[in-house]
Amino acid sequence: MNRDYTYSIWWNVLLITLGASIVGYGIKALAVPHGFVSGGVSGVGLLFYYMTDKLSPGSWLFLFSVPVFLYGWFGVSRRFFFYSLYGLLVVVAAMELTQGQIPVKDPMLAAIAAGGLIGAGSGIAFRSLGSTGGLDIVAVALNQRYNLRIGQVSFAFNAVLFTCALLFLDVDRMLYSLVVVFIYSQVTEYFLGMFNQRKYVIIISNHGEEIAKAIMDNVHRGVTYLHGQGAYSGNSKKVLLTVVNNMQVKRLEETVYNVDPEAFTIFGNAMNVLGNRFSKRKTY
Incomplete structure (x- = not known):
């Protein structure tokens, strides 16, 4: 793939639109119906949704993403910032527009499927010069400023998140949520490397x-x-x-x-x- 093709706006918008739509659909159609926490900023939003049941999952995601993007304005390039902001808006729109759920009854199968969909969407979006927003903004900013690996930032954040989730979720749902995050991270890495390996x-x-x-x-x-x-x-x-x-x-x-x-x-x-x-x- 040549440089002009990789850096063209339409190609990046296409990747982000497709990837973010899959992420939003996976969260709303699989993670939410089974009470899973997806990890990252979206996981924080889902946790508050389960605790309060006041706003929609997409609304919580958007609210918690505001301070993240305020930090990202100073920590990442403007191009990455605006591409990722667009990615976040597509995720929120997909979550809000998705009605119903994928009819998977077994929680383990649902966790695997949710992790697969969210990971595939994130991997596709990360093939662009942006992301789906959320924790990706912080991870990239810390990577550029302090050379912290993106995986390390994600692991540390999710460790704190799931420790807090134990206070509000039963152990079974938390363990299924860990399966979601594990599958999600593996599938994301696969999509990132499948064209470069x-x-x-x-x-x-x-x-x-x-x-x-x-x-x-x-x-x-x-x-x-x-x-x-x-x-x-x-x-x-x-x-x-x-x-x-x-x-x-x-x-x-x-x-x-x-x-x-x-x-x-x-x-x-x-x-x-x-x-x-x-x-x-x-x-x-």
Whole structure:
């Protein structure tokens, strides 16, 4: 994906609209009917909704998001701020417009489904230059200012939230809510990495130059020479390093072993590869 495409307004608005709509629908159609707390600022809103039953879940989410966005105005870029504000409004609108619920009776299945929907929506929105608002604003601001990992901020906040929830919810509902948050975080990470995941490959062979040429000709990927030395033999040799996408792994393997059946090859997962012909660095 080229830089202009990634940074275009219509593409970001499309991702945020789709992702935020899924998040709002997942909360209203699955989490709320079963009394789950979804984590983050939306979880705080749901907790107050269950305690008071005065305002709608969407209204509580919007109210608790106001101080978060006031903090975010000073802690994140204006672009991220306004994209995320739009994302929050779409989430609130989706929650308000969703009527009824998804007919899932088993609480565990409902928790898994809710976590899956909310995580998918959040992951899609995070593929843009914004988010669905809420805790994401604080997490990104703290990450940029103090280099705190977004996952650490989320974990700390939710730990406090669920500790407080024990005072108002029964243990079963709190445990189901933990399942929602766990599935949500895993699915979000999956969506964030599904388009960026690559394989890095290290190849050790006595035919390094032939293999490098074959990779460039057949797989159309660049190769870097790393200078290595065998610990036992003491012989110097060229170690090859390359990066491919998942669709190219088998072709690379066949290319390497057609040249040298005795080659030693290591495949590893690279969750995010930045640079020429791969992903561009995303700047909020």
